[in-house]
Amino acid sequence: MIVIENITKTYTGGKVAVRNLSLTVEKGDLFGFIGQNGAGKTTTIKAAVGLLPFEAGEILIDGHSIRQDPIACKKLIAYLPDNPDLYEALSGIQYLNFIADIFRVSKADRTERIGKYAERLELSTDLNSPISSYSHGMKQKLAIISAFVHDPQILILDEPFVGLDPKAAFALKTIMKEFCEQGKSIFFSTHVLEVAEKICTKIAIIKNGELIACGSTDEVRGKQSLEEVFLELTDDE
Amino acid sequence: MMSNFFILVKNNCLVFIGSLKGRKSGKTITAAAIMGLVFLMIGFSFVTSAVGQTSALNDAGVPELSIYMGVTNALTLGILFGLMRSANAPVSRDAELLLSMPLRRVTIVCSKIVSQYVFDAPLMIAIFGSTVVAYYVIANADPGLLLRGLILTLLLPMIPIALSYLLGAVVAVLQRKFKMTGIVTTAMLMVLLMGYMFMNFRSSSILASIEGLGKSDALGIIEKFAPLSWLTHFVLDGSLVPVICSLSILVLPFAAGVLLFSVNFGKQRDTYKSGKKSLLFASRSPRAALLDKEVKRYLACSIYVFNTAFGPMLLLVGTVVFLVMGPDAILRNFPPEVLAVLTNDLIYALLTGILCFFAVMTATTASSISLEGKQLWILKAHPIRTADIFWAKYMLNILLIVPVSVLATILIGIRMRMSLPAIIGMTAVPVILSLYTAFMGLIMNLLFPRFDWTSETAVVKQSMSVMMSLLVCTGSAVIPFVVFYTVLRQSFGFLGLCAVSIIIFGLLTAGSFLFLKTKGKRIFESLY
Incomplete structure (x- = not known):
């Protein structure tokens, strides 16, 4: 569903953020993408959702090139940034209606989906309030609900657990697992290795813009814990 | 060693300059040059306009009206600036950071007020200070008038500061009470601005008809609106009543504004929360x-x-x-x-x-x-x-x-x-x-x-x-x-x-x- 082939991204000033990176996320994969701060996780994710141009390589979403046919790709995916800045002038429900309108979601479908996810993330009672009155966690929950509004085939999430309370984090983990059980895919970055180890079916580790490990969770960690493997692989000494 | 107060004022100035410069260094020089040129042009136009106006009124035999005009112009822009600033419901984004540091609250608040004064004063100096100096030179006035004029120049920035702090407090209350705060605030400020523009238009239209008036009638214009009259006489003759009244309209709103600003500084701003339970699901085209x-x-x-x-x-x-x-x-x-x-x-x-x-x-x-x-x-x-x-x-x-x-x-x-x-x-x-x-x-x-x-x-x-x-x-x-x-x-x-x-x-x-x-x-x- 997501094929990243040899992408390289260099920022202005010459810093190579991602170098010749390739990975594949298949149907049903819950794919964890881990690495230190500044390793290139967010750059890869932003390139995959069409937010950042890259100078070499290719990214295909269900066979569509993100460079050649970005609209077709974006119709299939939902993206959640690491720090979701939302339209503060709108109320929660107005924002969700806006996203649903963009994806042309019918009134019946949006009513059902918003109701379902808002209930699970305990945000139903706050949806009529302006987003400007929301806490960081509430904004994160709203962005998560908006990601599910159009019933995407692929979820691309950047640090989705940051700012969530334990109950909401648990709810999100459950939702993510259910999503992949339907044959859909999730590609997400995280710093929380315990979460990655517990829920991911596949894991990739990135260091200084290059992939240093990739495979099923069992393959990557072997007989050690994911934390031990991660520290070993990312140790500069 | 620099005191905390001066460190904070310096930091406020650096933040202000940084906000003008933006992020991309390539464009900074061009942007800074254009900004500098714009500020210079604005300053130059204020100064030449003050000199031209004073000179024309001196030729008409009523140079005193230039002080009145100077006060009116300075207040117009000052009030406009104050209104614009309060439209943003001024909040100190760094309040939490500063209050968490080993700094006295009064030092932080004073540094904010002084910094605001430093940003506003150049405008008043350009408009009113130049008028006072032009009047002193062109009308051969006494040094006492120059001194009073310069004192008033330094006091005038208190008005936009007071206005922005007082209205800012009102806007903060509106934000708590109303869902559509933006519209309510805008409507309130538009009404205030229209009201002030109407008053200003009336005084300008009186001034436009000066040619047909005798000297005493022309000078009578100064007495039409009490606050402007007090401020004008503060400079022209320095008599007791105008001085006391001028200081009252300058200092009292400023003190009230500063008090409100100090009390609210660093306080968590409550925003409107809806109590409505039912959700409205409306379906439109992406363009709509x-x-x-x-x-x-x-x-x-x-x-x-x-x-x-x-x-x-x-x-x-x-x-x-x-x-x-x-x-x-x-x-x-x-x-x-x-x-x-x-x-x-x-x-x-x-x-x-x-x-x-x-x-x-x-x-x-x-x-x-x-x-x-x-x-x-x-x-x-x-x-x-x-x-x-x-x-x-x-x-x-x-x-x-x-x-x-x-x-x-x-x-x-x-x-x-x-x-x-x-x-x-x-x-x-x-x-x-x-x-x-x-x-x-x-x-x-x-x-x-x-x-x-x-x-x-x-x-x-x-x-x-x-x-x-x-x-x-x-x-x-x-x-x-x-x-x-x-x-x-x-x-x-x-x-x-x-x-x-x-x-x-x-x-x-x-x-x-x-x-x-x-x-x-x-x-x-x-x-x-």
């Missing part, structure tokens, strides 16, 4: 959703509305005044030598020029991309066509000015008993110019985007795109008038001017639309 989002974004930002809706509002008010008074009553205010050369065609051309001015002044698009700020990801990560994003942005601009402009033109045309072709021509010219302004504003914002802002004021009032858009559109608007009156005037009448304007503005509009569809689209897609 984008336009609705643009409108809500627009109305939520008081400074944005303030800056761009003033033109259509003034146009509406002006049209009503024109319809009520009638063209004959208005023309009576013109001197006979002007009336002698005023033909119908020239009057229509002047009216079209005024309508074009309002069209150029209403450019919401010039800052609309920058205002996306950190939320730009929403437009870019979703399956939205760039053309639809542009459409929503320029439609807001068009909807804001075009209906008002068309209505005003038709009503004025009928009241002036203009022919149908002339009404159509006068309607079409500002409408096409409005389209061009909307497209050009968007182009300028694509060329000079700014996403790293912390205050919307920085984008709406101080950004390069807004200045460039105003400059380019004003320059373009003048072209047909210049072409017509230098080359074609002898052969064609008002309809000729309309035809030339429609052709020139039409070509410019088509060109800018084509640019948006091709290069503009590519620039937007590369933005992040």
Whole structure:
């Protein structure tokens, strides 16, 4: 569903953020993408959702090139940034209606989906309030609900657990697992290795813009814990 | 070693300068040079205007009126600045950080107030200080007057500061009580501004009739409005009552404002929370959703509305005044030598020029991309066509000015008993110019985007795109008038001017639309 082939991204000033990176996320994969701060996780994710141009390589979403046919790709995916800045002038429900309108979601479908996810993330009672009155966690929950509004085939999430309370984090983990059980895919970055180890079916580790490990969770960690493997692989000494 | 107070003032100044500079070093030098040039030009124009005005009033035998005018002008801009600042419900974004450090609260608050004073004082010095010095030199006044004038120059910045702190506290209360705070705040500030403009207009119209008055009647103008009279006499004679009254209107609101600012500093701002349980699910087309989002974004930002809706509002008010008074009553205010050369065609051309001015002044698009700020990801990560994003942005601009402009033109045309072709021509010219302004504003914002802002004021009032858009559109608007009156005037009448304007503005509009569809689209897609 997501094929990243040899992408390289260099920022202005010459810093190579991602170098010749390739990975594949298949149907049903819950794919964890881990690495230190500044390793290139967010750059890869932003390139995959069409937010950042890259100078070499290719990214295909269900066979569509993100460079050649970005609209077709974006119709299939939902993206959640690491720090979701939302339209503060709108109320929660107005924002969700806006996203649903963009994806042309019918009134019946949006009513059902918003109701379902808002209930699970305990945000139903706050949806009529302006987003400007929301806490960081509430904004994160709203962005998560908006990601599910159009019933995407692929979820691309950047640090989705940051700012969530334990109950909401648990709810999100459950939702993510259910999503992949339907044959859909999730590609997400995280710093929380315990979460990655517990829920991911596949894991990739990135260091200084290059992939240093990739495979099923069992393959990557072997007989050690994911934390031990991660520290070993990312140790500069 | 530098005291905490001075460290904080220095830091506030650095933050202010940093906010002007922006992030991209490549553009910093150009931006700083243009900003510096603009500030210099503004300062120079204030000083030359003060000297010219004082000199003219001295020749008319009433130099004292220059002090009155200086006070009025300084207060007008000061009050305008205070209103604009309070529209943002001023909050100190660094309050939590500063209060968590080993600094006394009073030191932090004082540093904020002094920094604000440092930002406001240059304007007052340029307007009022230059008037006082000009009066001292031209009218051979005594040194005591110069001293009192300079003291008042240093005290006047207290007014915009007091106003912004007092109104800021009111806006904070509104934010807690109302869902549509932006609209409520904007409406409140618009009413205040209109009220002040009305008062100012009345005093200016009195001053315009000075030629027919004797010296005592002319000086009587100073006594028309008590606060202005106190401040003027504070400088002119320094007698006890005006000095006490002046100090009261300067110090008491300032003290109240500072007190409110100090009490509220660092306090968590409560915002409106809805108690409504039922949710409204409305389904619209993506374009309609984008336009609705643009409108809500627009109305939520008081400074944005303030800056761009003033033109259509003034146009509406002006049209009503024109319809009520009638063209004959208005023309009576013109001197006979002007009336002698005023033909119908020239009057229509002047009216079209005024309508074009309002069209150029209403450019919401010039800052609309920058205002996306950190939320730009929403437009870019979703399956939205760039053309639809542009459409929503320029439609807001068009909807804001075009209906008002068309209505005003038709009503004025009928009241002036203009022919149908002339009404159509006068309607079409500002409408096409409005389209061009909307497209050009968007182009300028694509060329000079700014996403790293912390205050919307920085984008709406101080950004390069807004200045460039105003400059380019004003320059373009003048072209047909210049072409017509230098080359074609002898052969064609008002309809000729309309035809030339429609052709020139039409070509410019088509060109800018084509640019948006091709290069503009590519620039937007590369933005992040």
